Amino acid sequence: MSLTLNDLTLLIELVERELVDLSDNIANDAEFADDYKELFVQVGVTSDNLRAEYKSQWTEESGFPTYEDLIVEIEEMFIEDEGKNHE
Numbered sequence: 001m002s003l004t005l006n007d008l009t010l011l012i013e014l015v016e017r018e019l020v021d022l023s024d025n026i027a028n029d030a031e032f033a034d035d036y037k038e039l040f041v042q043v044g045v046t047s048d049n050l051r052a053e054y055k056s057q058w059t060e061e062s063g064f065p066t067y068e069d070l071i072v073e074i075e076e077m078f079i080e081d082e083g084k085n086h087e
Contacts, residue, residue: 005064008054015047016074 003011022040026033054067065073 003053005054005057005062008050008057009064009070012047012050012054012070013074013077015043015050016071017078018043019047020078 019040022036022043026036026040029036051067054070058064058066064070
């Protein structure tokens, strides 16, 4: 199965969101912190693999942001979502 840049963009967003959630769980749930840490490592490896694949497919002509710009966009969405949750 081959993933497109569109597929990768969606997966990267989901994986980055999962990493944030796992970080929060590690910080806030001492009882399960070790379990979360193990999962965090596994999800981190997946994140690295998605990054490598995205960068290998990305070109200026693709119409997609660079990986670095994509991550900034995702982080901005997280901040925006966090603001909505606290209203």
